[in-house]
Amino acid sequence: xxxxxxxxxxxxxxxxxxFTLLPLTGTFTLSADNLQKVVTDQNLKSEIFVxxxxxxxxxxxxxxxxxxxxxxxxxxxxxxxxxxxxxEYNKVMYVGPHDMAATLAKASGEGFLVNNKILxxxxxxxxxxxxxxxFILPNVVxxxxxxxxxxxxxxxxxxxxxxxxxxxxxxxxxxxxxxxFRPEYAVNWTFxxxxxxxxxxxxxxxxxxxxxxxxxIVMTVMAVRMYIKYRxxxxxxxxxxxxxxxxxxxAFLIPEIMVRLQMPYYDFKNIFPLDYDFFFxxxxxxxxxxxxxxxxxxxxxxxxTLVAVPVLVxxxxxxxxxxWVCGCGGLAExxxxxxxxxxxxxxxxxxxxxxxxxxxxxxxVGMTLMTLYSxxxxxxxxxxxxxxxxxxxxxxxxGAIFAGVIGTGFYPIFGxxxxxxxxxxxxxxxxxxxxxxxxxxxxxxxxxxxSCGNCSTYCEQGIDVRAYAQKGENIVRSSCVGCGIxxxxxxxxxxxxxxxxxxxxINPTEVLLGNDVDLMxxxxxxx
Amino acid sequence: MExxxxxxxxxxxxxxxxxxRKLSNKKITVISxxxxxxxxRTALMYVYMGHMKFEHTQxxxxxxxxxxxxxxxxxxxxxxxxxxxxxxxQNSQPIKFDKLIIATGSKPNMFGWxxxxxxxxxxxxxxxxxxxLEANAPNKEICKRAVIVGGGLIGIEMxxxxxxxxxxxxxxxxxxxxWDIVLPQGESQMINEHIxxxxxxxQLNTNLVEIIPDENGRAKAVTTDKGETIECNxxxxxxxxxxxxxxLKDSGITxxxxxxxxxxxxxxxxxxxxxxxxxxxxxAIGSRRPVEAVWYTGRMMGEALAQTICGRKTPYNxxxxxxxxKFLDIExxxxxxxxxxxxxxxxxxxxxxRHPKEKICITVAxxxxxxxxxxxxxxxxxxxxxxxxxxxxxxxxxxxxxxHLRDANFDPEFYSRHEKAIxxxxxxxxxxxxxxxxxxxxxxxxxx
Numbered sequence: 001x002x003x004x005x006x007x008x009x010x011x012x013x014x015x016x017x018x019f020t021l022l023p024l025t026g027t028f029t030l031s032a033d034n035l036q037k038v039v040t041d042q043n044l045k046s047e048i049f050v051x052x053x054x055x056x057x058x059x060x061x062x063x064x065x066x067x068x069x070x071x072x073x074x075x076x077x078x079x080x081x082x083x084x085x086x087x088e089y090n091k092v093m094y095v096g097p098h099d100m101a102a103t104l105a106k107a108s109g110e111g112f113l114v115n116n117k118i119l120x121x122x123x124x125x126x127x128x129x130x131x132x133x134x135f136i137l138p139n140v141v142x143x144x145x146x147x148x149x150x151x152x153x154x155x156x157x158x159x160x161x162x163x164x165x166x167x168x169x170x171x172x173x174x175x176x177x178x179x180x181f182r183p184e185y186a187v188n189w190t191f192x193x194x195x196x197x198x199x200x201x202x203x204x205x206x207x208x209x210x211x212x213x214x215x216x217i218v219m220t221v222m223a224v225r226m227y228i229k230y231r232x233x234x235x236x237x238x239x240x241x242x243x244x245x246x247x248x249x250x251a252f253l254i255p256e257i258m259v260r261l262q263m264p265y266y267d268f269k270n271i272f273p274l275d276y277d278f279f280f281x282x283x284x285x286x287x288x289x290x291x292x293x294x295x296x297x298x299x300x301x302x303x304x305t306l307v308a309v310p311v312l313v314x315x316x317x318x319x320x321x322x323x324w325v326c327g328c329g330g331l332a333e334x335x336x337x338x339x340x341x342x343x344x345x346x347x348x349x350x351x352x353x354x355x356x357x358x359x360x361x362x363x364x365v366g367m368t369l370m371t372l373y374s375x376x377x378x379x380x381x382x383x384x385x386x387x388x389x390x391x392x393x394x395x396x397x398x399g400a401i402f403a404g405v406i407g408t409g410f411y412p413i414f415g416x417x418x419x420x421x422x423x424x425x426x427x428x429x430x431x432x433x434x435x436x437x438x439x440x441x442x443x444x445x446x447x448x449x450x451s452c453g454n455c456s457t458y459c460e461q462g463i464d465v466r467a468y469a470q471k472g473e474n475i476v477r478s479s480c481v482g483c484g485i486x487x488x489x490x491x492x493x494x495x496x497x498x499x500x501x502x503x504x505x506i507n508p509t510e511v512l513l514g515n516d517v518d519l520m521x522x523x524x525x526x527x
Numbered sequence: 528m529e530x531x532x533x534x535x536x537x538x539x540x541x542x543x544x545x546x547x548r549k550l551s552n553k554k555i556t557v558i559s560x561x562x563x564x565x566x567x568r569t570a571l572m573y574v575y576m577g578h579m580k581f582e583h584t585q586x587x588x589x590x591x592x593x594x595x596x597x598x599x600x601x602x603x604x605x606x607x608x609x610x611x612x613x614x615x616x617q618n619s620q621p622i623k624f625d626k627l628i629i630a631t632g633s634k635p636n637m638f639g640w641x642x643x644x645x646x647x648x649x650x651x652x653x654x655x656x657x658x659x660l661e662a663n664a665p666n667k668e669i670c671k672r673a674v675i676v677g678g679g680l681i682g683i684e685m686x687x688x689x690x691x692x693x694x695x696x697x698x699x700x701x702x703x704x705x706w707d708i709v710l711p712q713g714e715s716q717m718i719n720e721h722i723x724x725x726x727x728x729x730q731l732n733t734n735l736v737e738i739i740p741d742e743n744g745r746a747k748a749v750t751t752d753k754g755e756t757i758e759c760n761x762x763x764x765x766x767x768x769x770x771x772x773x774x775l776k777d778s779g780i781t782x783x784x785x786x787x788x789x790x791x792x793x794x795x796x797x798x799x800x801x802x803x804x805x806x807x808x809x810x811a812i813g814s815r816r817p818v819e820a821v822w823y824t825g826r827m828m829g830e831a832l833a834q835t836i837c838g839r840k841t842p843y844n845x846x847x848x849x850x851x852x853k854f855l856d857i858e859x860x861x862x863x864x865x866x867x868x869x870x871x872x873x874x875x876x877x878x879x880x881r882h883p884k885e886k887i888c889i890t891v892a893x894x895x896x897x898x899x900x901x902x903x904x905x906x907x908x909x910x911x912x913x914x915x916x917x918x919x920x921x922x923x924x925x926x927x928x929x930x931h932l933r934d935a936n937f938d939p940e941f942y943s944r945h946e947k948a949i950x951x952x953x954x955x956x957x958x959x960x961x962x963x964x965x966x967x968x969x970x971x972x973x974x975x
Binding site: 144145146147148150151152153154155156232233234235237238346347443445446447448450451452453454456457466467470484487488489491492493496497498500501503504 | 858
């Protein structure tokens with residue numbers, strides 16, 4: 001069994017290595033035809049840009065994407081500078097230089113990779129999946145009897161912030177930086193997924209398709225791990241199935257199929273303000289121009305925020321979204337599960353959390369109000385501030401850096417819910433409702449708590465669960481995503497996630513159940 | 528300002544300190560030789576097993592003590608001078624007190640076994656014991672086998688700990704079945720099975736005779752009264768604990784098995800109190816033992832004594848007995864009293880149900896004549912403390928408990944519930960026709 005695990009690990013690492021080296025390989029030759037196609041598709045008006053590319057790039061063969069990319073980005077920046085200087089604003093290209101490089105690289109790939117897409121898919125994703133499953137599946141036997149299996153978590157390098165964890169940290173951060181800011185390096189990965197993307201949506205794969213595919217695959221494989229690890233706990237099994245379903249069907253498949261049907265790309269479970277560009281001009285225009293379905297999405301999106309959030313949080317707590325539906329939560333609960341113990345439980349972190357997450361909520365709402373004002377008044381600025389700049393700042397700082405690079409990249413060191421705990425504006429909003437008007441609570445079972453601290457250690461949201469449990473108090477914290485792990489790891493059956501009546505939900509007691517009744521009366525009367 | 532000194536920073540001492548601080552402005556000093564800060568002894572096993580780091584066992588952050596003006600002193604108390612109200616410390620200046628709380632907890636029992644002081648022989652109680660085990664049994668290469676002597680809660684925990692590092696374990700249990708001085712037979716039997724499922728070599732009806740040293744004075748084997756010699760590198764002595772009160776000899780404080788106290792937790796000497804594992808009640812409260820080495824009783828004594836010390840004289844008056852434990856993968860909860868065959872009274876009858884496949888069971892004790900509910904044990908089912916506590920107070924009959932079992936269930940959502948099967952078994956056993964009622968939040972939250 002152990003041998004199978006090690007073979008699996010080896011296969012996984014081979015797949016990962018090929019995947020990692022792929023962006024550095026390949027030959028790229030941009031033909032004049034292909035350049036013309038992109039110019040037409042993107043409606044580029046800059047003849048300077050086209051000319052420079054014709055001189056420096058067209059019909060030349062580049063080894064590796066970096067040489068090609070630097071030519072394209074330089075050409076684009078030079079051309080834009082020229083047009084701005086001459087006030088030829090209609091010729092300025094607003095696409096990012098690296099996105100342009102990615103588009104052109106995609107059109108110029110050739111050689112072994114491009115001719116053997118399915119083989120290359122197998123050597124990267126295929127080996128990764130097979131290796132990971134071989135590594136995970138033997139646990140059915142190796143973990144022994146069903147029950148809590150946290151043995152050795154703090155002895156293992158990978159789960160105790162050892163060098164493996166730091167390597168994973170660096171890898172994930174680099175991956176996200178590349179994805180957001182150097183998409184041309186992802187072009188070789190997109191080739192491997194072209195056949196699948198063509199089949200699904202009729203289009204070749206872009207780097208966001210690669211990301212969506214990877215996201216779903218990683219979640220699926222790590223969900224298998226969850227099923228094995230928590231097979232004694234039905235709540236975890238059902239919850240894992242739910243997040244997996246919403247990721248694969250709602251976040252990945254439906255939007256691609258909608259594209260195939262000439263509808264706008266839309267994830268029906270992504271809720272504003274997490275879906276921060278829902279009210280951006282381009283999105284509103286695209287929805288309003290898409291006929292019935294566009295209008296439906298508009299109404300649906302607004303209803304999610306204004307109706308679904310308060311109603312469902314009232315009945316079930318914010319967990320209905322954060323640990324049952326949300327994609328970010330889904331990744332955190334599968335890929336991130338081995339790292340859940342790293343969330344800081346200190347009071348200081350809690351203070352930082354409240355400032356940050358509510359700050360982001362204010363930022364998101366403020367930006368959206370500006371956006372809507374600009375949309376309806378057709379003015380580009382609000383009290384002298386350019387709406388576009390605020391949107392760009394949010395997209396960069398919150399959308400890319402916080403949610404992506406930090407949100408997932410920091411898993412191995414700071415735990416799996418960094419984004420959800422410190423940054424997600426939707427979580428802040430759900431949390432308000434949960435704290436002040438919800439039936440959800442984690443019930444503390446009388447006086448059974450022995451203060452062991454398993455609950456606090458494994459709370460991914462950094463809640464010091466034990467601090468409440470040992471006082472006999474229910475937990476009604478706004479940040480609780482209802483993952484249910486505190487209840488699972490409790491050795492004494494103290495904690496239970498429940499949707500009960502509002503009355504008695506918050507129950508501060510000075511003396512726990514089990515002690516003399518008169519004493520309780522005495523103390524509680526006093527307070 | 529009155530100076531309250533507490534010896535021992537376990538759950539009893541720390542609870543007392545915290546509540547005295549809540550209720551008053553007194554000067555508070557807590558002395559411990561075991562650790563700088565309060566930690567949860569119950570979690571030591573999880574540190575060895577790699578579920579936690581030691582810092583996770585500390586329920587309060589380190590700034591907490593200064594902020595709440597609870598002074599912590601890391602020192603060992605050699606002697607209590609009751610006449611001069613002074614504590615004599617090892618390697619430290621004496622400390623004067625106005626009120627003294629003795630909360631020194633327990634120490635592992637040693638029954639004078641030959642070889643009990645050898646290297647590699649240890650109990651499992653303190654932080655130091657944990658560190659010792661880490662040194663004695665870091666892995667299965669250095670510790671090729673461990674023998675554990677004593678079939679109680681600490682014994683099975685120690686076995687679980689060692690198994691988490693794949694160390695072969697032989698578990699010597701004096702009784703005919705695991706913990707059968709507390710558990711009824713069916714339950715004890717189920718735990719026997721579960722221990723063996725975890726590849727622990729459980730030897731029942733077996734006593735330790737001698738621990739044999741090697742040439743370096745380390746344990747190398749044990750012999751049992753079955754005539755067997757078992758080679759091992761570590762011997763765990765887990766035959767219960769007793770009050771840690773040696774330093775009080777000749778202090779004038781009346782000692783029995785523990786520090787003798789009345790229900791106000793007062794010793795024979797004014798202004799000196801004892802709480803937690805080390806306290807012994809003159810007269811046992813209800814069916815409780817005079818010395819209760821249980822986490823929550825330590826906490827409750829601390830809560831009660833804090834009231835007394837702050838001028839509101841309050842007896843330690845625990846309500847219905849309850850407790851819980853975890854045997855490897857099986858959670859156990861108990862409410863009220865369910866006695867095993869040997870110690871149960873003539874009027875106590877049991878209803879027992881066990882799941883046909885899973886390691887899940889329930890035992891309900893009731894009065895033979897009145898049918899009054901006396902207690903409930905569950906294995907693999909979580910129960911709601913509040914509800915069963917209420918049933919016991921209201922002196923409900925077992926039939927009522929059966930009908931309303933769902934109200935008392937505390938298992939997580941989506942778990943399979945067993946009320947139907949349990950009540951069906953009850954009906955077929957007693958020829959009744961009870962139907963389990965649906966869970967009612969209204970009943971759960973009503974206080975009538």
